[in-house]
Amino acid sequence: MSFATADLCDAHENLLALGTLRVLEPVxxxxxxxxxxxxxxxxxxxxxxxALVRATLEEEGAGRVLVVDGGGSLRCALVGGNLAEIAQQNGWAGIVVNGCVRDSLEINELDVGVAALTTCPRRPQKRGAGERDVPVSLPGALVxxxxxxxxxxxxxxxxxxxLD
Structure with missing residues (x-):
């Protein structure tokens, strides 16, 4: 399905007013x-x-979007080229990261969507800490x-x- 977020906002002003359609901050x-x-x-x-990001992306994506609340940290990347490629191979539509990505040139060659705050070359830790399937707070909205x-x-x- 082809769409433009601007057109979706225009077509669903009533949902924006109700708060059932929210726009994340433009970051x-x-x-x-x-x-x-x-x-x-x-x-x-x-x-x-x-570690939890990788484990989740290794599952069948079925056209879903992984929304990662990384607390807005700019100290390391939570998604890089390898994880984005895993997401593409496993049928994820995309990833939204409240944090950083790395390997941006590699990600730019892939067909899986990735949205993030910015880039950072440093890799993260891999302890396996985190929570899944919980409401997450991103800039501008709770998801x-x-x-x-x-x-x-x-x-x-x-x-x-x-939305149609």
Whole structure:
């Protein structure tokens, strides 16, 4: 399905007013070859540790979007080229990271969508700490598991239901 977040906002002003469609703050940058992606959210809450990110991306993605609340840390990357490639191979539509990515040139060659705050070359720890399928707080909105995520060059939307 092709879409533009601006058009979705225009077509669903009533949902914006109700708060069932939310716009994340414009702090996310889109990486990857794809210009847009969408799907139901699988949520993770981690901090400077990406073992749970890897374990989740190794599962069948089924067109879903992994939403990672990394606490906004800019000290290390939670997703790199290897994890983005795993996501692509396993059928994930994309990844939204409240934190950093690395290997941006590699990610830009992939067809899986990746949105993050910025880049950082440092890798994270791999202790396995974190929580899955919990509400996560991203800049501008709380995201619940199963909500719908829409991402393009203009921004990131979170909706309680699938949008047409």
């Amino acid at each position: 996310f940058h889109l990486f990857s070859r794809t210009a847009y992606f969408s799907g139901q959210a699988v949520t993770l809450k981690v901090f400077e540790d990406n 619940h598991p199963g909500e719908w995520i829409y991402v393009d060059l203009d921004g990131v939307l979170v909706a309680n239901v699938a």
